Amino acid sequence: xxxxxxxxxxxxxxxLMGRARERRAESAFVAEGVRxxxxxxxxxxxxxFVLYDETLSERGTLNVKRLTSLGVECDEISPSLMKxxxxxxxxxxxxxxxxxxxxPVTNYQLLNHPAFFLIPDSIxxxxxxxxxxxxxDAAGVDxxxxxxxxxxxxxxxxxxxxxxxxxxLPIVSMGWExxxxxxESASQRVMVADMEGESCxxxxxxxxxxxxxxxxxxxxxxxxxxxxxxxxxxxxxxxTESLNxxxxxxxxxxxxxxxxxxxxx
Numbered sequence: 001x002x003x004x005x006x007x008x009x010x011x012x013x014x015x016l017m018g019r020a021r022e023r024r025a026e027s028a029f030v031a032e033g034v035r036x037x038x039x040x041x042x043x044x045x046x047x048x049f050v051l052y053d054e055t056l057s058e059r060g061t062l063n064v065k066r067l068t069s070l071g072v073e074c075d076e077i078s079p080s081l082m083k084x085x086x087x088x089x090x091x092x093x094x095x096x097x098x099x100x101x102x103x104p105v106t107n108y109q110l111l112n113h114p115a116f117f118l119i120p121d122s123i124x125x126x127x128x129x130x131x132x133x134x135x136x137d138a139a140g141v142d143x144x145x146x147x148x149x150x151x152x153x154x155x156x157x158x159x160x161x162x163x164x165x166x167x168x169l170p171i172v173s174m175g176w177e178x179x180x181x182x183x184e185s186a187s188q189r190v191m192v193a194d195m196e197g198e199s200c201x202x203x204x205x206x207x208x209x210x211x212x213x214x215x216x217x218x219x220x221x222x223x224x225x226x227x228x229x230x231x232x233x234x235x236x237x238x239x240t241e242s243l244n245x246x247x248x249x250x251x252x253x254x255x256x257x258x259x260x261x262x263x264x265x
Contacts, residue, residue, distance in 0.1 A: 020152035029154040032095040034060040039164030046099035049073040056093035114208040122215035130161020131246035137165035139253035197231030213249035
């Protein structure tokens with residue numbers, strides 16, 4: 001049992017939870033909570049180690065036993081130490097340090113449907129980015145491309161809001177020039193969410209597509225606007241001027257899925 005707050009594992013957890021630079025340097029990130037640990041286990045994700053305390057639920061304990069049987073280091077710590085590490089208001093009694101790996105993007109030519117990528121541009125709120133990644137997974141997006149202006153997708157709050165989508169969906173950091181090359185190689189049309197654009201209900205979204213969703217404060221960046229060939233919007237009946245970025249992006253992604261599932265007649 002780990003009892004010292006200066007234990008190297010605890011120091012690593014603090015560093016990874018606090019700074020994107022540390023996550024990149026260590027090629028690792030932190031996942032906290034029973035469900036996230038379970039999602040990582042079920043996805044055969046690479047574990048560095050697990051920390052848990054005596055408050056852990058039966059479901060969480062089963063995961064610890066499973067990981068221990070697989071050779072993963074699982075150390076018990078005191079509830080007070082767990083509380084000091086936790087990024088949540090109420091800890092579930094378990095967290096893990098995981099390998100930060102990039103899931104491969106399927107070869108565009110081998111996809112059995114038109115390639116569909118999401119670009120969350122200038123999204124700085126971790127909750128919004130995590131929600132967008134979660135919705136992307138649910139809507140059948142093939143990959144999420146993270147431009148320089150967007151917050152780190154493997155920050156603790158982003159991972160928690162993603163609810164396990166990080167373990168199933170390729171999430172790739174890219175500069176705008178590389179994003180442009182990818183769109184050309186996959187023959188993808190680039191569209192940006194914009195309240196001055198065409199209605200998404202009247203736009204054909206069945207073609208290979210990159211969808212850019214900009215931040216709430218300033219919208220899509222200048223680089224994103226230059227890359228996009230079309231602007232699309234969500235028609236609204238009420239007087240609200242705009243939607244939360246995560247909500248707007250989710251609506252648009254599911255409209256893409258709807259069109260591809262139930263094509264226009």
